[in-house]
Amino acid sequence: MKLDVVYFAWLRERIGIPGETVETEARDVAGLVAELTRREERYAQAFRDLSALRVAVNQELADFDAPLSGAREVAFFPPMTGG
Amino acid sequence: MKLDVVYFAWLRERIGIPGETVETEARDVAGLVAELTRREERYAQAFRDLSALRVAVNQELADFDAPLSGAREVAFFPPMTGG
Amino acid sequence: MLQVQEEAFDPGTVLSEFTAGAGPAGAVVSFTGIVRDNGGDLDHMEIEHYPGMTEKAIGAMIHAATQRWNLTACRVIHRFGRLAPGETIMMVATASRHRAAAFEAAEYLMDYLKSRAPFWKKEVGRSGACWVESRQQDEDALKRW
């Protein structure tokens, strides 16, 4: 399965790219995070504390145990600070 | 004692004047109301239900048992509807 | 800062000026009250007030709100006289470092203006005129402060 994965704020800075297309067999967000974490140290660093991160699947907020069936775009970012 | 007495909204309309100077020996607002009520039927009508009226002494909201010592201006009016 | 006036005013112009002069605020809240024509019967509204007491009463409200919520700026404009449906009756603006303070101060001022500032509204319609009655819920609204 091909997925667009995008990063924002300090997560984007730490990983060093705004996004990428990944080929994954992960069944849920947590599985995708585990795959990314195994890639390189900068990913491991970025995803070290999941409680400090939020995730959106297809541009809707989701949990880390959300399934990836039907997912086209997964976004990771720190808690939002709008307003 | 000379006092300026002023009326607003429907009280003004019912009494027929926006205000008047009265000579009174009343000790408190209630005493002044009693004197006014004895004058003429339009005053008696206007002051019939004190729970529907508010009073200010020297431009500060007061109670009907407020003393008139130091009073220069007493205002009677219905509950306010600003904003 | 307080204005009690007969003349119309534009809420946008007021907000722009207020925001420019709101100092180190991060949050500006405004409330604008507009003459509503509920049933389509309203020809105009007449607002009567108590000159002198109006300024004292609202001045005290502004002072209290400024202290309590640490406002960096506060402004109230309230009109009297004859107003047509759609016209702006009054406006409150508050500025503070934080949004909760700016919101609360504006609501406090509105609640007090409703029931404690000496204004009386009369609705003049094609089928007659009547004084707007105060509502128990406006009196109750003061209890939260």
Place this chain on the structure above:
Amino acid sequence: MLQVQEEAFDPGTVLSEFTAGAGPAGAVVSFTGIVRDNGGDLDHMEIEHYPGMTEKAIGAMIHAATQRWNLTACRVIHRFGRLAPGETIMMVATASRHRAAAFEAAEYLMDYLKSRAPFWKKEVGRSGACWVESRQQDEDALKRW
């Protein structure tokens, strides 16, 4: 009505337009957020957002608020990009027949925009840059809705 934009805007101009188009409302509330320079160190702020999701998320908030408080009009403008101290970041405006509804809807929108709209603020100062951290109290603020 929603605008997510890089360009500056004048809150007064927005309020005037909004009030003119607010229909049978009696009450209009606005909130304006301004870049604060807390310690005097801030050079500018950078606001990043998630194009696409931003519009969806705020659109859903506007829809929910409009239904819940029976708003006659509702508008949100939020900027992204580079902003200097004193510049307007965002604005919310709500219109309703009654003041309590207009106030509550504006506060609801602000609480949700703070923690549920995909914006991230970075403060760039003379002594370095840092991402603004979310605050527990902003998360707690959502519980009242």
